Amino acid sequence: MEPSTPQQPGSDQPSGWLATGNNILSRVEDTLNDLAGWLILGAMILGVLEVISRSLFNRPIPGQISIIELSLVAIAFLGLSHCQRNNGHIRMTLLTERLKGRTRHIISIVMLFVGLATLSLLAWSTFTSSFLPAWTIGDVTTGGVRFPVWPTKLLVPAILVLVCLRILVTLIQKIRMDQDVSWSDAE
Numbered sequence: 001m002e003p004s005t006p007q008q009p010g011s012d013q014p015s016g017w018l019a020t021g022n023n024i025l026s027r028v029e030d031t032l033n034d035l036a037g038w039l040i041l042g043a044m045i046l047g048v049l050e051v052i053s054r055s056l057f058n059r060p061i062p063g064q065i066s067i068i069e070l071s072l073v074a075i076a077f078l079g080l081s082h083c084q085r086n087n088g089h090i091r092m093t094l095l096t097e098r099l100k101g102r103t104r105h106i107i108s109i110v111m112l113f114v115g116l117a118t119l120s121l122l123a124w125s126t127f128t129s130s131f132l133p134a135w136t137i138g139d140v141t142t143g144g145v146r147f148p149v150w151p152t153k154l155l156v157p158a159i160l161v162l163v164c165l166r167i168l169v170t171l172i173q174k175i176r177m178d179q180d181v182s183w184s185d186a187e
Helices: 017-057 064-078 080-085 101-137 150-180
Strands: none
Touching: 017 064, 017 080, 017 150, 064 080, 064 150, 080 150, 101 150
């Protein structure tokens, strides 16, 4: 399945404040997605260095496991909004691919509202029940080298808020083009 571009042919191009917000959001998403790629490369290099250090010198790299564990959260979440922008998520389209025109468009808008509500609740929940306790007690990793856990736990709700912003931009674009979609249009 080939991901579609954020602006589908025939859709209204955003203008004014929406275009500015979309451009800024796109630059942030691209940067975070690139950062996730660099983190993957760094984790692989650290893993290789760990194997070499352990095999040749019988000396493991202190804190290597904690660094990998903490970076996995960033790797998993940093590209989330970029993926949303490019419609890269796995979807179940058994029903929606059979719908046409306005019906399909309205279902799409409703699903964006459901996603926005769900991710907003998740962002709030992860901030209050995960980040705040870790920040308050000064949570650190176990092992010889201790790293603070709170930055990783703050990253999750921050990225979820970013995805909510992306969904909100997409929702506004779809609602704006709602008047151009008729009941008989075949998408």
